[in-house]
Amino acid sequence: MIHSIPEPAIKRLSALYQLLCRLEKSGVQAISSKEIGERLDISAHTVRKDISYLREAQISGARYTVQKLKELIGRSLKFTTSxxxxxxxxxxxxxxxxxxxxxxxxxxxxxxxxxxxxxxxxxxxxxxxxxxxxxxxxxxxxxxxxxxxxxxxxxxxxxxxxxxxxxxxxxxxxxxxxxxxxxxxxxxxxxxxxxxxxxxxxxxxxxxx
Amino acid sequence: MIHSIPEPAIKRLSALYQLLCRLEKSGVQAISSKEIGERLDISAHTVRKDISYLREAQISGARYTVQKLKELIGRSLKFTTSxxxxxxxxxxxxxxxxxxxxxxxxxxxxxxxxxxxxxxxxxxxxxxxxxxxxxxxxxxxxxxxxxxxxxxxxxxxxxxxxxxxxxxxxxxxxxxxxxxxxxxxxxxxxxxxxxxxxxxxxxxxxxxx
DNA sequence: TCACAAATGTGAAAAAAATAACAGCTTAAG
DNA sequence: CTTAAGCTGTTATTTTTTTCACATTTGTGA
CATH class of the missing domain: 3.40.50.720 (NAD(P)-binding Rossmann-like Domain)
Incomplete structure (x- = not known):
């Protein structure tokens, strides 16, 4: 269960979700926290920290799979339920x-x-x-x-x-x-x-x- | 001189400025931090703290004079220079x-x-x-x-x-x-x-x- | 005039958030 | 197969922001 995600993190995760939707459409498969940070103008640390609030580990060590991460955020923040x-x-x-x-x-x-x-x-x-x-x-x-x-x-x-x-x-x-x-x-x-x-x-x- | 006002405080002060402009037009003369807080949905503590960043004390103990406070914020945040x-x-x-x-x-x-x-x-x-x-x-x-x-x-x-x-x-x-x-x-x-x-x-x- | 209720201003404490550090996993190249 | 470079997840640290507490001031009514 989601304990409580800081509001600033929710906002950043929403922006990230939007970014991931676009990347998916462009056919991008994977992306690193560093690249995400550059796109969203936040630090790679913050990106990883925000994702960690979702309490559902991806495979550590490997870059994020665009589709999986998008689904994880969507599920956690209920973007799937329209x-x-x-x-x-x-x-x-x-x-x-x-x-x-x-x-x-x-x-x-x-x-x-x-x-x-x-x-x-x-x-x-x-x-x-x-x-x-x-x-x-x-x-x-x-x-x-x-x-x-x-x-x-x-x-x-x-x-x-x-x-x-x-x-x-x-x-x-x-x-x-x-x-x-x-x-x-x-x-x-x-x-x-x-x-x-x-x-x-x-x-x-x-x-x- | 203004040292450095936290960004959240700048946003709240901007909203407060807008509120004060309206109050002035409605002919309201004075307002307390508590009332401001209720209008802007923030605590009275925060209101007073934000105003204290401007480093130009009003008269303590009395409620804020709408016009004076508006001018203080306007001057500090440079809303006067269009x-x-x-x-x-x-x-x-x-x-x-x-x-x-x-x-x-x-x-x-x-x-x-x-x-x-x-x-x-x-x-x-x-x-x-x-x-x-x-x-x-x-x-x-x-x-x-x-x-x-x-x-x-x-x-x-x-x-x-x-x-x-x-x-x-x-x-x-x-x-x-x-x-x-x-x-x-x-x-x-x-x-x-x-x-x-x-x-x-x-x-x-x-x-x- | 005096006392009291009601405000403010601000330093100090607490809470929240951002940043850093690092252990451990993954991939790719030799 | 082994090593090295690169990346993530998470705990620890630092910084920022909010909240609190209270000394001090004002305004009011008896």
Whole structure:
């Protein structure tokens, strides 16, 4: 059983999983921790340490078999069980994300979209079901949707988040610039361009010393 | 002088800055570390510690004055000096970001957009200058652009990143799903929906125990 | 004015994470 | 077959970050 993997390690392992998927497609068979480190910009030590959290030894001494390692991470972090996801807010960003729906096979499946503007819901022809926002709780519950991407204007974000919670959502990627007030049991990941730019700006300033 | 603020603290202070901007607009005058902690979902201890890195004591015992604290953080992290930024890739996501250009006053200003598709450059009527991608190095240098938002398809990302570096960029927010190989001196922040969803998915799995 | 509840700022302790070190396995070449 | 170079898994060490504890300050109400 997995004891408890440090959060930074989970993030790195997720990135590694993505890398392994690509390597597999390119036909690469094996890779060393050193090479992985170079690709992901982390040390080879860290790579091996992260993998060791998974408690299922590969053959020591030999380089990692791409396919086996991918499967190990996928199994450990449950990327194999595809979770259902939805997109809330079908403006430019939301629609763009929806179109990425070739997500299948990477650990989740976008199965629904929501927008308060009924016209958008009717005109946008996506290959998944679209609903008006007030139906969020119902649809999320009925379809066992676990993850949501929230891409609505800041002033609508809290309302939509509340609806998602009501439906029993387990994780939200918040693209709005709103700071959500939300039950701690729900995993939230904030993605805010302005925040990212600000952090970079600060890091540049402090790097100059 | 600022000695060295831990990176996690920089991120939290950036979020705090954003919160303070909003509180100021709402007319809130003062706030305690406890309240800040509740809003940002971190402990009051951490809030106070982070602020203490700025080495410029407020009056102890009294709650923080919103305006003063905002100014202190802004001054320390250089959010007052507005940096120039650009958007590379004017597809759906890039265009959406460009439209957020009411960014001024938050530490940066979007002053240019780039796309390989000349038609887009001509048809999109934004209130800033748009250029074809091959002009990136030139424009970035000439206009002293320090930050970039990279929102191009994965297969074009590395090329565009190289052009940005050539122009002397200092920080990149990478919205593409590509893993960039880039000089370590340049600050890069990866924003990838699939990665975020995958991390959330993993955290949910491991939380279930 | 005084006492008390409520804050802050910061050095110290604890916890978490990154890094290093090394024993032992694997592969390839001679 | 044997050796050497290279790689992994894991324990130990160091560094970083978070949490705690408490001296000190403010604001309030009697």
């Amino acid at each position: 979770r259902k996801a939805c997109v809330v807010g079908l403006g430019k960003i939301g629609a763009a994300i929806l179109n990425y729906s070739r997500f299948g096979g990477y650990g989740f499946d976008i199965v629904a979209g929501f927008d308060s503007n009924v016209n958008i819901v009717e005109t946008l022809n996506a290959d998944m079901d679209l609903f008006p926002s007030y139906m969020i709780p119902e649809v999320v519950t009925d379809r066992s949707i676990e993850l949501a991407v929230l891409a609505v204007p800041a002033d609508a974000a809290q309302l939509c988040a509340d609806r998602l919670v009501k439906g029993g959502i387990k994780g939200i990627v918040n693209f709005s610039s709103a700071l959500l007030t939300i039950d701690k049991k729900i995993a939230v990941s904030d993605v805010d361009v302005t925040k990212e730019l600000r952090v970079l700006s600060a890091m540049i300033s402090l790097a100059d010393r | 940096r120039k930024a650009c958007v590379v890739g004017l597809g759906k996501i890039g265009a959406a970001i460009l439209n957020y250009s009411r960014f001024g006053g938050y530490g940066f200003d979007i002053v240019a957009g780039f796309d390989s598709n000349v038609n887009i450059v001509e048809t999109l009527n934004a209130d800033m200058d748009l250029f074809p991608s091959y002009m990136i190095p030139e424009v970035v240098t000439d206009r002293s652009i320090e930050l970039a938002v990279l929102a191009v398809p994965a297969d074009a990302a590395q090329l565009c990143a190289d052009r940005l570096v050539k122009g002397g960029i200092k920080g990149i927010v990478n919205f593409s799903s590509a893993l960039l190989t880039i000089d370590k001196k340049i600050a890069v922040s990866d924003v990838d929906v699939t990665k975020e969803l995958r991390v959330l998915s993993a955290m949910i799995s491991l939380a279930d125990r």
